[in-house]
Amino acid sequence: MLHTSDWHIGHTLHGFPRNEDFDAVLAEIVAIAQEYRPDLIVHSGDLFHTSRPTGRDMIRALQVLIRLATVAPTVVVAGNHDSPTYFEFFDLLTGPSVGRGLFFVDQVRPAHEGGVLTFDACGGEQRIRLAALPFVHPNRFWQRSAPDTSYSDYAEGMRELQAQLLEAMREGYDPDRDILFFAAHVYITGAKRSPREQAMDVSFEAAPEDLPKVSYTALGHIHCPQAVRGPKFPARYSGSPLAMDFGEANDSKSVVIVDAEPGRPVRVQPRPLSSGRRLAVFEGTLDKLRAEAAQYDGTFLKLLITGEEPDGTLSQKIAEIVPDAIVIRPELAGEAATDAILGCDPGDEPDLPDAFRAFLVQVGLSGAAAESMVTAFIQLLSEVDDETPPPVRAEELLRAALEDTWAEAS
Template sequence: MSRLLHTSDWHLGHTLYGHSREEDFDAVLAEIVAIAQESQPDLIVHSGDLFHSSRPTGRDLIRAMRALTELAAVAPTVVVAGNHDSPTYFEFFDLVSGPSRGRGLFFVGQLRPAHDGGVLTFDACGGEQRIRLAALPFVHPNRFWPRSSASGTSYADYAEAMRGLQAELVEALHKGYDPDRDILLFTAHVFVTGTKRSPSERAVDEAFETPPGDLPVVSYAALGHNHRPQPVQGLKFPARYAGSPLPMDFGEADDSKSVVIVDADPGRPVRVLPRRLSSGRRLANFTGTLDELKAAAAQYDGTFLKPVITGEEPDVLLSQKIAEIVPHAILVKPTPAREAAADAVLDCDPGDEPDLPDSFRAYLAREGLSSAAAESTVTAFIHLLNELDDETPPPAPAEEMLRTALEDTWTETS
C-alpha cells in the first residue's frame, strides 16, 4: 500500500497584528516532521503558499528549507507554488536543493509541460507500485488575458483555459498507465467553487474559481489555497484541502488544523486520514465583562486573545485592566463592546463582510452606472487588484536612476 502525506499553506512569515509567530511555526513544523517520520509516507506533497510573502526573510527561508529537508529525508517531497510564493525563488530552490542535488526535493514554481516536471513519477512499496503526480501551481488570471480585450480576463476565458491546462496534464498522467501498478494523483493551488473560505484569505473574485467538476478524476487531489481544512463535496473521488497548519486569523480560532495522510492501492478507493495538529499558541475570542474574564482567565494563558469587553466605557486604561487579569496572554486589539444605535439598519448579514469587488460594484450601482458598464469596470478593477499579487512591482523612479547609474559607470583617468 502506498502512502501520501499532504500539507499546505504554511504561510511562513505571517504575523498576527504585528506579533511574531516564529515560535508557533517552529513548533508546528516540528510536529509535521514528526508525523512524517512516524507515518513513513512514500511521497509528501505541499500544495502551495509556502511563504506569506513573495519576498520572504532570510530567517523564513532557513525555516522552510530546514523543515523541507527533514521531510525529504523521509520521502520525496514536492512543493508547488501558491499565489503568495515567488516562482523565481522556487526556481532558485530547485537549482540548489532540487533533484539534481539528490535531496529528494521537487519545486514546481510555475506551470510546466508534462515532460518538464508537470508530471512526476515516484516508486513506492519498494518498486512494486508507482505514484504519478500531476502538479499545477497557482495560475494567475492575467495569464489568460486576451490582448484584444480592454476589460481583462472573463470567467469563460479562465474556466476554459484552466480546463485545458488540466486536460494536458491528465492526458500525460495516463500515458503508459498501468492499472495494476500505478496510483494517479493531482495537486493544485486553486479555489474550488462551493468550499468554505476563511476570513484570512485574500479576496478572490468568484469568476476565477474552479468548478468541482473541472477537477481531474484521480485517486486523490491534494489542494491548496483554502486555509480551512475540508473535503470538496459532490465528487466521486476524494479531493481535499489540507488547510493552513496554524490559524491565520481569529476567524479560524475554532478550526481543527491538520495534515492529511492518504493510503492507496492501484484500482481501489483510497483511505483519507486527517491528522490533527496541536502545536502553536491558540487563538481565542472573548466577549463579556471584566468579571467574567477574570473567572475564566486560566483558560487564556499562553493564547493570542482578542477580548471584547461589555459594560465598560471607552477607557485608556482598559488594556491595562485586561492585561492584569490575563498576564500570560498576548492581547490583540482589546476593545469595549459598542452598542448599536437604535436607528441603525443593516442591509446584509452582519456575519458576512462583503468582498472589495462586491463593495465597489454596489458603489457603482448607487452612482447610477448601467449594469454592463459596472461589470466592465469591476472586471478591470479586479484585474488591477490581481496585479498586486505579481512578484515584480513597478520600479520607483529613484530605483531606475540608481540602476542606470550603476550600469553606466565611469572611471577617472589621470
C-alpha cells in the same frame, strides 16, 4: 502520501511575529511524516506569506523541507503568495540535481519539463504519477479579441491545462501498478472560506466536476481543512497548519494521510495538528473574563468588553486579569460599533479592500458602481505580488500589427 499546504511562513498576527508557532507546528508535521513514513510528501502551495520572504523565513522553510525529504520525496507547488523565481532558485539549490529529493514546481509546465513527476512506491512494486498545477493567474488566459478575461475563459483554460497533464499521466498507465495523484493551488467553487478569504480572494474559480479523475487531488489555497463536495473521487484541502486570523480560530487544523493502492478505494485520514498558540475570541464583561481567565493562558486573545465606560485603563485591567495572554487591541462594545461600516473586524489584516469600500460609502458611492471599483482595486492589489506583468491591450494590438504588416503596392 502526506498532504500539507498553506504554511504561510512569515505571517504575523497584528504585528506579533509567529516564529515560535511556526517552529512548533512544522516540527509536528515532520514528526508525523517520520511516524507514517509515506512514499511521497506534497505541499500544495503558499509556502510563504509573501512573494518576498526574508532570509530567516527561507532558512526556516528549507530546513523543514530538507528534513521531510529525508523521509520521502517532497514536492512543493507554488501558490499565489509564492514567487516562481524564488522557487526556481530553491530547486537549483536543493532540488533533484543535488540529490535532496526536493522538487519545487514554480509554474505550469509541460509534462516532460516537470509537470508530471514519477516516483517509486512500496519498494518499487508500485509507482506514483503526480501532476502538479501551481497557481495560474487569470492573465494567462487573456485573449486579444476580448477586453477582459471572464470566469468562463478561466474555467475553460484550467480544464485544458488539467486535460493535458492527465493525458500525460495516463501514458503507459498500468492499472495494476500505478497510482495517479493531482496537486493544484486553486479555489474550487463551494469550498468553505474564512471571512478574510471571502473578502480578499480574487482568484477565479474552478468547478469541482472539472477536477481530474485520479486517486486523490491535493488542493491548496483555502485555509479551512475540508473535503471538496461534488466529485466522486477524493479531493481535499489540507488547510493551513496555523490559524491565520481570528476567523479561523475554531478550525481544526490538520495534515492529510492518503493511503492508495491499485484496485481498491483510497483511504483518506486527516491527522490533527495541535502545536502553536491558539487564537481565541472573548466577548463579555470583565467579571466574566476574570472567571474564565485560565483558559486564555498562552493564547492570542481578541476581546470585546461590555458593561464598561471608557476611562483609559481598560488595557491595564485586562493585563492584570489575563497576564499570560497576548491581547490583540481590546475594544469596548460601544467603540466597536463605530467600525461596523467595514463589515468585518478592522484589525484583521489585510483590510485595505474593506477600508476602500467604507471610504466609497463615506463619499456617497454605493451599490454596483462601488463594488465595481472595489473589484478593480482588489485586482490591482493582487498584481503587486504577481511577477508576470498584466497584458497591455495597446501593446498587444501593436505587436499584432507588426506581425501582419501591409505589403507595399507594386
